[in-house]
Each structure stands twice: as C-alpha cells, then as structure tokens.
Amino acid sequence: AQKITQTQPGMFVQEKEAVTLDCTYDTSDPSYGLFWYKQPSSGEMIFLIYQGSYDQQNATEGRYSLNFQKARKSANLVISASQLGDSAMYFCAMREGRYNFNKFYFGSGTKLNVKP
Amino acid sequence: EAQVTQNPRYLITVTGKKLTVTCSQNMNHEYMSWYRQDPGLGLRQIYYSMNVEVTDKGDVPEGYKVSRKEKRNFPLILESPSPNQTSLYFCASSLGWTGPTGELFFGEGSRLTVL
Numbered sequence: 001a002q003k004i005t006q007t008q009p010g011m012f013v014q015e016k017e018a019v020t021l022d023c024t025y026d027t028s029d030p031s032y033g034l035f036w037y038k039q040p041s042s043g044e045m046i047f048l049i050y051q052g053s054y055d056q057q058n059a060t061e062g063r064y065s066l067n068f069q070k071a072r073k074s075a076n077l078v079i080s081a082s083q084l085g086d087s088a089m090y091f092c093a094m095r096e097g098r099y100n101f102n103k104f105y106f107g108s109g110t111k112l113n114v115k116p
Numbered sequence: 117e118a119q120v121t122q123n124p125r126y127l128i129t130v131t132g133k134k135l136t137v138t139c140s141q142n143m144n145h146e147y148m149s150w151y152r153q154d155p156g157l158g159l160r161q162i163y164y165s166m167n168v169e170v171t172d173k174g175d176v177p178e179g180y181k182v183s184r185k186e187k188r189n190f191p192l193i194l195e196s197p198s199p200n201q202t203s204l205y206f207c208a209s210s211l212g213w214t215g216p217t218g219e220l221f222f223g224e225g226s227r228l229t230v231l
Binding site (some may be wrong): 003004006009034035037043044045047050077091093095102103104105106109 | 126147149151156157158159160161164166172173180190197204206208214218222224227
C-alpha cells in the first residue's frame, strides 16, 4: 500500500485565492511526522511545514497551514492568498517515529499553477 | 551558510561507465540519505545512513552503492550505470534520527543521463 497518496497531479488557482493540496497517509506507527516540500521549476526542494502526530494544533507557517485530520489520516496543505511565486510542485512526506524512523516516504506530488 | 552540496549537478554518461555523485553537508547532521525523483513517482529513497559506517537500503537500492567514512560526506556510487538510472538525484541530511522530527535538508539535485 502507498504510504503517501497525493491524488491531484495538477491544480490551478487564481492569484490571491486560497488553495488546498490533498495528502493522505498510511501508517500503524503512533509516532510520525508529516512534512510538505515545495519544488519550483529550478529544482531545489524547499521545506514548508511540519506536523507531528502528537501535536494538538494544526501547524502554521506564514501563508501555509496544515489541515491535520488524524482519524482520517489526512494532512492537507492550505496556501492562503496565492502568489505567482507559489507555482511549483508540492510534495507531501512522512517519517515514522518508532519502527522505520530512518525512512522518509514521499507522495507523487501536485503541480500547482497560479494564474494572474 | 548551512548547506548540502552535491556534485556534479549535471552529468551525461554511457552505460557501464562507473560514476560517483558526491554529497557533503556542513551541519553536523547524523542522518543522510539519497533519493531519486522520476516523473509521476515522486521521490524514492535509495540508501540512508544513520552515522559513520552505518548505512542501509531504502526502497530502490538496486544498482547503487554508498559509503559513509566521514560524518559530512555520503557519496552515491553507480558501479555500472544503465539507462533506467537516468533520473534526478537528491542528497539530503537531517539532524534528528530518533523519532519523527527533523526535516530533511536537500542538496540542489544532480541530473544524470545514462545513454
């Protein structure tokens, strides 16, 4: 089974609007971390936000927030007030904390295009 | 400046010609790992290392070797490259290796083409 599933290969959003990128995960480990990375067309991987499985509140970092629904095993990234510079590939990732903490699992990514 | 440095950034080679992609980090991280990125598949882990002389296979280790003789360096070795190893490769490091915390810091990527 896929550890990380991103079901949106591509998305469009109008500049200044909010957008949600979906991510579901699969683990039986009670301790895990969820990460989102941005990959612009230049290719580098940029860390955006982290959510721990025991965190009570949803993580936020500036315009990025993570909608963490533990029972549904989802960790959607919300970008508020989209900017043209947000056009990029976005990857959801998970690191398990107890059994396989040396492994990072990545989804297949969502390509976001922000329209002016 | 804290960084992960990979070399070369771009390489075109031929089938069977051994090559090494170097990776070095200056953050004193214990954990280092290699990934390949292919369209539609995201990033897949090739090998990882918890510390010097401690390495283990990720999800797609076939055709690759690694070594960790120094904490800062983690080279990826392709002994006999084949066209199916044409890909974008990333080296990454992380401070935490116990528990789920510790995001990965990535190098800039190495685009490899095997003819």
